[in-house]
Structures are given as C-alpha cells and as structure tokens.
Amino acid sequence: MREMGQRARAAARILAATPTAKKAAALHAAAVAIRRAVPQILEANAADTAAGRSNGLSAAMLDRLALDPKRIEGIAAGLDTVAGLPDPVGETIAEWTRPNGLHIARVRVPIGVVGIIFESRPNVTADAGALCLMAGNAAILRPGSEAARSAAAIHAALTEGILAEGLPADCVQLAPTTDRAFVGALLRAEGLVDLVVPRGGKGLVARVQQEARVPVLAHLDGICHVYVDRGADLAMASDIAFNAKMRRTGICGAMETLLLDRAIAAACGPLLARLCEAGCEVRVTEDLLGLDPRLVPARPEDWDTEYLDAILSVATVDGVEGAIAHIAAHGSNHTDSIVTRDAATAERFLDAVDSAIVLWNASTQFADGGEFGFGAEIGISTGRLHARGPVALEGLTTYKYKVRGSGQVRPG
C-alpha cells in the first residue's frame, strides 16, 4: 500500500500539471482500447460470473457483475463523455486585490490521490478512474474480489490509453483484490491517500466510514420524501409521486415516504390506487386506510426505512410545517420534494428542509449527476462538508491561494 501510495503521489504531481487536451486524449485512447478489448473483457467477465455463480452470488449481484457488448460499449462511451467535460483544474474561483496591492486568486487544483473501493460493478473501474484522471487526481482502485478479472481487463485497456499519451501508468492503479488487509491499509493511509470514495452497498460504506482515518466521500441512506401540499395540482402530484417511487425503486433517489397534507389527504385516493395497481405495497397511517382496500397499516419503523423496493410508506401531516418536522425527524438529508402551486409554501420547504437536494414540483429521481448536467458522477454525497449531493469533476478538486505581490512584507 505504502509503495502504491507513493507511486500515486508521484503520478498525481504529473497529472496536476497535465493540460486538459492530454488528459482528454488519454481517455479517448482508453475508450478505443476498451472497444478493441471487448473479447478479452468478455472472457474475463465470464470467468468472474462463473466463479460468482459457483460461490452462490445473488441474482442481483450477478446482474451487477455481468457485462455484455452493449454494457462494454457503454463503458467506452462513458470514457468519451468524461473526456469532453469541462476541466475544472486551473479555474479561478475568486480573485481580489488587497489595499496593500497583494493580488489573491483562489484557484481550483486536484485533490491528489483518490482511493475508490467498490464491489461487483466492473464498470466502476473505468468510470471512477476516468473521473479521477480528468480532475487531475491519481486513483487507486480496489474492486471486489467477485469482479477481479473483469476489473483487471478493463484496467489494462485504461492503462493502454494512459500510456499512449505518455502519462504514467500509476495515474490509475489497480489494487490487489485478494489481500483483504489492503482495504484497511488504504483507509489508514494518511498522507498518502487524500480521499476515499466507497461505491457500493450500505455494508461497504458503513465499514469504510467506521475504519477510515482519511477523508471519505460517503453516500449513505436515501430516505427521500415527496410532500403533497394543500396547494398542489393533484394530477401533477400523482405523476411526480408515481415517478419518484416506481421509475426505479432501487436507486437512492427513489421516494420512500409520501407525506400528504391532511387538508387534501382524502382526495389522494386515486394517487394511492395508482401505486397499488402498479404493484407497489402502500403502508399508510390509520386515517388513510379507508381510501383503498389494498392499503396496509404502516408500523413506526416504516418512517425510518429505505426500502429500495416497490414499497411505500404514506403519512398525513399538518401542512408544510408538519412535513418539515417529519422530514427532520426521519429523513436522511438526501433528497426531498414538495408539490404545490403556492410559491411561499414551496420556498419555506426549500429553505427549511435540510437535505442536499430539495425540489419543488419535480421527481426525487432527478437526484443524479447526469440529470444535474454534470455529465457523470462519482457518487451522491450525504456528508455535509466539501461536496454535497451529486459529485462529479468539481467535487474531485480542491483549491489553493495564489498570492502575487511586489515585495510586500507584513507590518506590525
């Protein structure tokens, strides 16, 4: 680990000074190499999936692990996309001149060395490696053992592109997957690793947060709410709630709890029926049970549960203040939405709900770097510092102050 970290630091120094065009060219070359290596990647992936099957991996894990030519083309296209993103490095965020003539500029620079710990999705090798590289950071990638061969094959193609542009191979290093102590060493590599990003399930993220001595960009629960206010257009509310829950139930931006303003709760029968008809299990507070025979009673723990499934909890609340109080008590500071035509009520919700993303009249499923226009994302941060919400290239940078003078000394 120490040796990999030192090599990464040396590569990071070179990358920090590498012009945008060269980083982009390396990623385009890597995309070409990925497309050329489809047979090798498929072969490696077949070995991973076969081993996974005999090791009893779940169907969901096997699906995340599996690659096909279309998914591999998606990986290559992702590299081309990242290569085309605006380079945040070198951007002057702010500048001013002091009365003594000192000119101060706050300039965006790479973070340095970023560790990525992931599980069964082999595409993270390319996605995360590319984002780190484009933001000028050296990456150390640690795939799960179930994806080891696939990750190695993708990494080989990535390295081919990096070397083709004369950049050091150490810009993106692949950690040994067999050494379980490596993750612990990575999480304690103060001075060698500047940031760790866990990409995977709750178990992984919790372990990383528990053990890490280096900063972590973590993404924990997404207990997302939609609040339907008395001022809502109920047809719009139905569309938003349906999309927020059912478009994809397994993503962190999926709605888990629907809050209905008591003033209009009785009119929400059709909305709830629509969810039931689509196969969603709808768990409601007692006062709502009469709205549809398919509704079932919610239990107290429902308000704190991220289902990531076609299950929804529904509560009545007393207006926007009731919604704000419920979200403060049970939310996860991820993404919450209000549906209303009343601008003052909406602004009160946007101000008072303490989440990374707050929406007015839009689905919570927009919680996504691509949907924000970032072109990609390394994750959605539920932490409060450094970066919040969808994180892409800019979140993988920090800044320095460049101060230009003409001989100034400090008096006093």
Place this chain on the structure above:
Amino acid sequence: MREMGQRARAAARILAATPTAKKAAALHAAAVAIRRAVPQILEANAADTAAGRSNGLSAAMLDRLALDPKRIEGIAAGLDTVAGLPDPVGETIAEWTRPNGLHIARVRVPIGVVGIIFESRPNVTADAGALCLMAGNAAILRPGSEAARSAAAIHAALTEGILAEGLPADCVQLAPTTDRAFVGALLRAEGLVDLVVPRGGKGLVARVQQEARVPVLAHLDGICHVYVDRGADLAMASDIAFNAKMRRTGICGAMETLLLDRAIAAACGPLLARLCEAGCEVRVTEDLLGLDPRLVPARPEDWDTEYLDAILSVATVDGVEGAIAHIAAHGSNHTDSIVTRDAATAERFLDAVDSAIVLWNASTQFADGGEFGFGAEIGISTGRLHARGPVALEGLTTYKYKVRGSGQVRPG
C-alpha cells in the same frame, strides 16, 4: 453530550433561518455585554491565572491566558467586526436551467453544529462563537480547564447578547471543562456534531485528529519556505526573508526554511548576516558556512522542523525545480513563497508547489484570514478538503441544491 448536541441541533435549525441583521444585532449586543462585564471577566481571569500559577503553567501559557482591559476591548471589538462581515448564508453560488426546464441553484447554507476545542486563550470563546453564529451554526465550545472561569464569564456575556435578540441560548453552548470524557464524546458525536475545529497546540490537534469520528478542520505544521531565485531582486529578497522569519517567529506562517538558488547563493551573505544580527540562529548547508562566521551547520532533521522560534534553516537548491523538489519532500503544504523578477519562473513555482497558499514576492506572514480580507479567521486549514488555507465565515458553510420545476418527472 447527547443532550447538548440535540439542543445545539435545534438551535442550529433556528439559526439557519435567522436573518443577517438579527445575527449581527446579537453580536453587537454581546459586545456591549462584554464591555459591561469587564470587572467580572477580569475577576474570573484573575482566579484562572492564580490557579494556573500555582499549577505551574508555563510563562507562555500564562500569557495566553491573561486578560487585561485592552485585551477584553479587543474581544468586544472582534464581535463588532464579525457582526459587520458579509453573511455567506443564502448566497447563490451557481445556478442554471436544464433542457427539461428544471432550474437548479446551488445555495450556501450553514454546516449545522460546530464543536470548538481550545486551550488557554479565553478570547476563543467569543471569537469562535461569533464566527459560528454569524455563519448560522450552533457552537459547542470546550475550553481548556486552565481557562474555565474566564471562558464562562465571556460566555455569559455572549449569551446575554444572544438572548437579547430572542435567539436561543443554545446557539453557543459552553461544555463542562472538568469532564475529560466530554472531549472524546464530542469527537465521536456522529450525527450530532458536523465539524470539530481544534484551536491549540500540536498535541491537541493531533489528539483530535486521531480520535475524531466527525470531520475535523485541522491545522497542523506550518513548515513554510521562502525561495530566493536567481532572478530575485536581492534587496527585496532580504526584506521578505527577514519579515517572513522575524516579524513573529511563533506563528504558523513564519518561514522555517530559506532556499537559495545556487546561482546567487554566494551573494546572499548580507541577507544571512541581517538575520544573525537580529538574533536569529541560522543553520545552513555546508556550502554556505563561509558566508558568515555566525552561521552554524544544519542537520538533516532541520528540513522537517517547525521551530516557531528565532531559528532558521537555509539550503542551496538548483533553481526553481530544486526548490519545488525540496518543498515537496519537506514542506507541510501550508505556505511557501518565491522571490523573483522572472514571471515564468514564478508561475512555475505557484503551479507546482502544492501548498494552501503560494506567494510571489511577498512574505509568508500574510498567511492570515485578516490579511486575506476575510475580517477574521477560525483557523488555517492544512487539510485538502472542504476548506484550505485561512478559513472564515465561508468555510463554516456548506451548500444545498434547490431545484425548481413545473411537474417534471424523470423519463426512462
């Protein structure tokens, strides 16, 4: 701790929605209360210093602890200054509209609950409390036991101002100083405390970094360099080096190592003589020993030492690249300066030296929030994430995304 944390969280919710004028009025009222409480503060401080003297506190610690009417007026004036700073909360950092019509705004919001752990300087009670409050954060202050009575007297005045404006007293809470377990609990208060700022010596900061499970805004070593390039105006170099070392030797922005371009090292005798004459012990590489009889040889550990004293290490290096390499090997990523008339050389140094603050033709002693125009500072961060360099109000905030739509749902 749990109870204090919950009270702080509740106060933080109120503070986050408190208008600038009310926060400013509370701080002005606190300044009035401090000025009115001078006798009580002096009495408390006399008890602290008497106890400190009988407990054998060092002269330096006793000096940091001691208050007099002038220092107390400085504390009150500091509150008035912070009250006049621009409020970062609510600022729209960026905004854009997506092709689907969603309007996305990144808006600055408070971090939430900030813990401040400090030692013997009682003024931190007011300074740090005021900065937290003005940035909309609730603060939990934990003074060292040696400053307990002084901190309590200042805190009482601060609370008077807070209550006078109808804000909850829990906006700034003072932790018990006698309970040593409290610091540990504070450092592990995940979910209750969003950020901890240690304000004190290396021992305190190291302990906090070691134990903390919550994010830390830490300030470690300042091994600051001045590099005198072959293109330097040597008179300017002498003034800058002299100021960087001798203006105040005990601050983190003080130069600890002077790097001389080999090409002009022989011409730097007068510069080194000036430092010797001022009482600085100057430890040099062997090639420089002949320049002045008062020079002494440097040992290898000198390059990694933060003296915080009238001691300086001096090395010759091979041009700007040699300086960059020396700083990469021995620097602390804090503050480093180049003296040269050559713009290209200067820009190379500003780009390649990986420090929070890099200066061209100016003294390293400008590493200070006040000198940057921030009006105050909570500390100088040597971490790479969230905030780097001098940190004031803006560094005590984070952001949220406010997304305003008209019924958008996510396709696909």
